Amino acid sequence: MTSSETHEPLRQAVADLCGSYPGEYWRKVDEARGYPEEFVKALTEAGWLAALMPEEYGGSGLGITEASIILEEVNRSGGNSGACHAQMYIMGTLLRHGSEEQKRKYLPKIASGELRLQAFGVTEPNTGTDTTRLKTMAVRNGARYVVNGQKVFISRVQHSDLMTLLVRTTPLDRVKKKSDGLSVLLVDLREAIGRGITVRPIRTMMNHETNELFIDDLEVPVENLIGEEGKGFRYILDGMNAERTLIAAECVGDGHWFIERAKTYAKDRVVFDRPIGQNQGVQFPIARAYVNVEAANLMRFKAAELFDAGKPCGAEANMAKLLAADASWEAANVAIQTHGGFGFAVEYDIERKFRETRLYQVAPISTNLILSFVAEHVLGLPRSF
Numbered sequence: 001m002t003s004s005e006t007h008e009p010l011r012q013a014v015a016d017l018c019g020s021y022p023g024e025y026w027r028k029v030d031e032a033r034g035y036p037e038e039f040v041k042a043l044t045e046a047g048w049l050a051a052l053m054p055e056e057y058g059g060s061g062l063g064i065t066e067a068s069i070i071l072e073e074v075n076r077s078g079g080n081s082g083a084c085h086a087q088m089y090i091m092g093t094l095l096r097h098g099s100e101e102q103k104r105k106y107l108p109k110i111a112s113g114e115l116r117l118q119a120f121g122v123t124e125p126n127t128g129t130d131t132t133r134l135k136t137m138a139v140r141n142g143a144r145y146v147v148n149g150q151k152v153f154i155s156r157v158q159h160s161d162l163m164t165l166l167v168r169t170t171p172l173d174r175v176k177k178k179s180d181g182l183s184v185l186l187v188d189l190r191e192a193i194g195r196g197i198t199v200r201p202i203r204t205m206m207n208h209e210t211n212e213l214f215i216d217d218l219e220v221p222v223e224n225l226i227g228e229e230g231k232g233f234r235y236i237l238d239g240m241n242a243e244r245t246l247i248a249a250e251c252v253g254d255g256h257w258f259i260e261r262a263k264t265y266a267k268d269r270v271v272f273d274r275p276i277g278q279n280q281g282v283q284f285p286i287a288r289a290y291v292n293v294e295a296a297n298l299m300r301f302k303a304a305e306l307f308d309a310g311k312p313c314g315a316e317a318n319m320a321k322l323l324a325a326d327a328s329w330e331a332a333n334v335a336i337q338t339h340g341g342f343g344f345a346v347e348y349d350i351e352r353k354f355r356e357t358r359l360y361q362v363a364p365i366s367t368n369l370i371l372s373f374v375a376e377h378v379l380g381l382p383r384s385f
């Protein structure tokens, strides 16, 4: 059996679930700048968000290939995985580096949906992509860390129970390598919000619950340190290949959704007594977008296969993310152009998905930073920053 035949039942099952959440559902959530609570609950209860979690902790023990298909199908159906995708990859930090006690305490509850681990706090307003310079500081005081600092664009905080937080535990001027001295803390948001963390929502152009966090004397028990103190940056890096591959799959899903809509409309819409899709000026951009989505998809599956085989996949995961984000954005542009004025009408969903897919040129890693990774680590060019 080919890989696509093997995965057909999985695709179908996720597509069936997504079928209960049509464009109208997502449009309403978008208009209200709400959270797709029912959808996330249904996806969790069906076990899809625990796909990457081993069976012994209540998950289904699937690989990145399958997990990426789940998120691809959500976006391909017209939905937006951004509301919940992070649980899949943040959980990996706890799974790979957490103590057995931490894993037993949290993972089964995350798998069942009793607890949500949807938030991760890395980005800071004054340091941006230059992560190792982050300023949020955790100082040990007996059995607790006392944390002070600020984070920005931290998503899903208001719909999450737990958050992994990257902090500095040794000041930058006292470490040999700037990536040393950073640590990951598991923060219980149910206790921390209002008692150390103040949340200021940031309204964005698409519906994405993201926030600025002001952290003042937040107390975190030492037992919530994940792994070893000072090694947190490596733990976060470990999760990035999974994150890049999953986001690439979401972009592939978006790309196919845009192309499907553009294709259907181009066949149906008659102007000058013929379907607009009969004009090469209309059909070629759709065909080109399709070619690019399919090409990106190959790199996405290459990255996923390497990841699942436990082989290095940094280059492929990054390239997949770049190619897929570019391809979905191209497809978004083509879909809006093909629809003429109707592309801008909210009820067609094109403008909503257009706004949603644009994010992936910037987050979770911007296109320039992927290019600099490839230039330096794949091509051996001098580091540019």
Ligand SMILES: Cc1cc2nc3c(=O)[nH]c(=O)nc-3n(C[C@H](O)[C@H](O)[C@H](O)COP(=O)(O)OP(=O)(O)OC[C@H]3O[C@@H](n4cnc5c(N)ncnc54)[C@H](O)[C@@H]3O)c2cc1C
Pocket (backbone or CB within 6 Å): 119, 120, 121, 122, 123, 124, 127, 128, 129, 130, 152, 153, 154, 155, 156, 204, 208, 210, 359, 362, 363, 364, 365, 366, 367, 368, 369, 372, 384, 385
């Ligand atoms: C909706 C949304 C949700 C997000 N969710 C989360 C989250 O949950 N958790 C979290 O931690 N973060 C989150 N982020 C943050 C996101 O990861 C960052 O916005 C992203 O990594 C870019 O960082 P920055 O915004 O600080 O841009 P900057 O680092 O300030 O960069 C600005 C621009 O300059 C470019 N640039 C910077 N340095 C270089 C260089 N050396 N060479 C070439 N170009 C360069 C970048 O590519 C970018 O285009 C989210 C962001 C958004 C918009």
